[in-house]
Amino acid sequence: MTLEVLHKPAKAAASLRPPILFVHGSYCSAQIWEPHFMPWFSEHGYGCHALSLRGHGASDGMLSWASLADYVEDLTQVIDTLDEAPVLIGHSMGGLVVQHILARRKPRAAVLLATVPPSGLSSSAMHMSMLAPDVLWQLGLLQSLGPEAVSADVMARAMLSPGCAPGAGQALLSQLQRESPRAAAELLAPSQPTPVRGDEKPPILVLGGDADLFLPVGAFRETATYFDAELKILPGAPHGLMIDEAWWKPTAEEILSFLKRSSA
Secondary structure: OOOOEEEEOOOOOOOOOOOEEEEOOOOOOHHHHOOOHHHHHHHOOOOEEEEOOOOOOOOOOOHHHOOHHHHHHHHHHHHOOOOOOOEEEEEOHHHHHHHHHOOOOOOOEEEEEOOOOOOOOHHHHHHHHHHOHHHHHHHHHHHHHOHHHOOHHHHHHHHOOOOOOOOHHHHHHOOOOOOOHHHHHHOOOOOOOOOOOHHHOOOEEEEEEOOOOOOOHHHHHHHHHHHOOEEEEEOOOOOOOOOOOOOHHHHHHHHHHHHHHOOO
């Protein structure tokens, strides 16, 4: 199976830093990492790669049948093409995919960004039904009818911080697509990732915002506890940390600080 992988080489000559492999979340593709994170980390000496999971972006595969286990296989396939163990950065559903890879491949480090927790999205459904029922409804439209049926304003409020630039919601919609119904259903109660301990555990950072409309802070705490990971909560930060104009750089700086502390 041919998978779309976007690449951006490290700008710093003869850098000894490991590559970074980005894993997107539901309803999008590798392109979500292109505007900010890939050029920024490239400038800081990291070769960057971003995977589109099967059925997403330009990757092969039947989206309607794709499972979370299939997505883990996709990530495994791309890791095995790299010359050295990468830093893995997974957002939302991609964070859960990264969690499942930790017992199969040992990355140099892992960053779980606004991640789905090991227990799945039950807490998210309650969170959205209380705080943003219109967002929950729009996700249903996105899944069933596609991005052309979704309100740009509601999706901007769901993913981005208040005061985002005019047109930001429409630009976001241009990057969205349907998700696998099978994977979406599995996210409600997924199989538990295998915890990694001792020498097998890489440095792990769980990073999220307390203004995330998709996931409550408790979900990030659950993940950090499950993996005995470092936890960082950004006050006022939304779900779309890597695309939000106000939050992408503070998020990237937190990740870089973590990688330096971890010697990754």
